[in-house]
Amino acid sequence: MKKTVFLGALTVAGVAAGASAAATLDDVKARGKLNCGVTTGLVGFAAPDANGVWEGFDVAVCRAVAAAVLGDPTAVEFVPTTGKTRFTALASGEIDMLARNTTWTFSRDTDLKFEFVGVNYYDGQGFMVPKALGVSSAKELDGATVCIQTGTTTELNLADFFRKNNINYEPVPIETNAEGQQQYLAGACDTYTTDASGLAATRAAFENPTEHVILPEIISKEPLGPLVRHGDNEWGDIVRWTLNALISAEELGVTSANVEEMASSPTNSPEINRLLGTEGNLGEMIGLEADWAKRAIAVGGNYGEVFERNIGENTPIGLARGLNAQWTDGGILYSPPFR
Known part of the structure; x- marks a missing residue:
């Protein structure tokens, strides 16, 4: 019979889960590359260009995470997945995260044992x-x-x-x-x-x-967003707060054009300072450098910039922001505070 050994409030199983969670970040750093699951090809969201370089709205999340963790937005191996293969690829460890038009549902969260870290597109x-x-x-x-x-x-x-x-x-x-x-x-x-x-x-x-x-x-209702494995708490925090950094940056007026200038000297906004790592120790809390969010934002800009460049009204896809507008502009896009 299997015994559970209690260590204070933790069990051996809990300690193992914690070690597993830390392992994903360690694996990505040791590998020097993020393995990111995407769709097999959906223009505007995730598709290779004429030179075989992946680009798109979901791809931007992968690149932002790679920049935050590795300091290099190109250090990504994109793994195309279908509706059938995407969850197996994540559960097996073939990919570190899934950034593919995937709907957050009860059964996927609980029965399939995945952790949705947020919503990057509210759809239907x-x-x-x-x-x-x-x-x-x-x-x-x-x-x-x-x-x-x-x-x-x-x-x-x-x-x-x-x-x-x-x-x-x-x-x-x-x-x-x-x-x-x-x-x-x-x-x-x-x-x-x-x-x-x-x-x-x-x-x-x-x-x-x-x-x-x-x-x-x-x-x-199709809330689409990135996901990681259950138990991957530390890694999930990194993916979650990288997405939140892009969303918060738009709300706070931090763009690809001004992020370097804002990060070079503290602004009069404490939240911008915390976001960009010139104040506080948020990076340390998730095992990353102080400027992790600045690096993520610098890749392709804030959420609004990523949206407009890939799928916005001035692209052939022509999507209006709708529900995906900031909460301050009549949408429901909202990041928890950086504090």
Whole structure:
């Protein structure tokens, strides 16, 4: 029979978990590289450019973490994952974190034993159809064939929506967004359903994007964000507060253009000083150098800069901030204070 040896308020199991948590940071530093799980390719969020360099909204989180921990935003190995393989890759240790359009849900948090460190995009599931189909509402899709990625919350939401509205559909299972795009354009399905942001990114890559319509219904809540393994508390804190640093930087007016100047001498804002490491010891608390957040922000700017450059209204994807605006601007984007 296995015995538990109590050490004050801690158990041997607890000590082992703590050692495991510290090990991820140690492993990343020893390796000199962050292994970051991303999607197999979704323009604007995570996709390699013509030179094979990964870029995008989710990629920016990986690079910010690499800069915070290693001082080098290019020290990242991007590992493409599908809806089916992403969780295995994280649980097995193949990747250190997952920064891929992944929805924070109860079962993924508790049953699959992952730790979502925050939300970097508040989304919802939608439907895209060819304009020629003549459909103006998802409720008119009775009997439609639907391209749907397997191993996703999208599958469950789709079944719930059609059941609730007493209409039928025929699923066309796909593994990746690229496959979904191909099948949809080939006419294998009447509609493609996924997160609305993903639909916008997919449509932007079409030869004739104006021939396709994203229907008005948003049928779910999809809070998307980075995640780590359960028990990886120390590492989770680093990823969480790196994301928060990008969000807080926008609220506080810290940008890629002024971060070096603000960090070179203390400002009249105590919170900016704490964020940039010119005051206090926040970096020490998470096992990093004092300027960890400054390095993360300097990579691609604050959250707003990352958003506008990759998926904002002036990009082909054309997403408005909406819920992802700062709480001070009518959105729900909000970082806990740096103190």
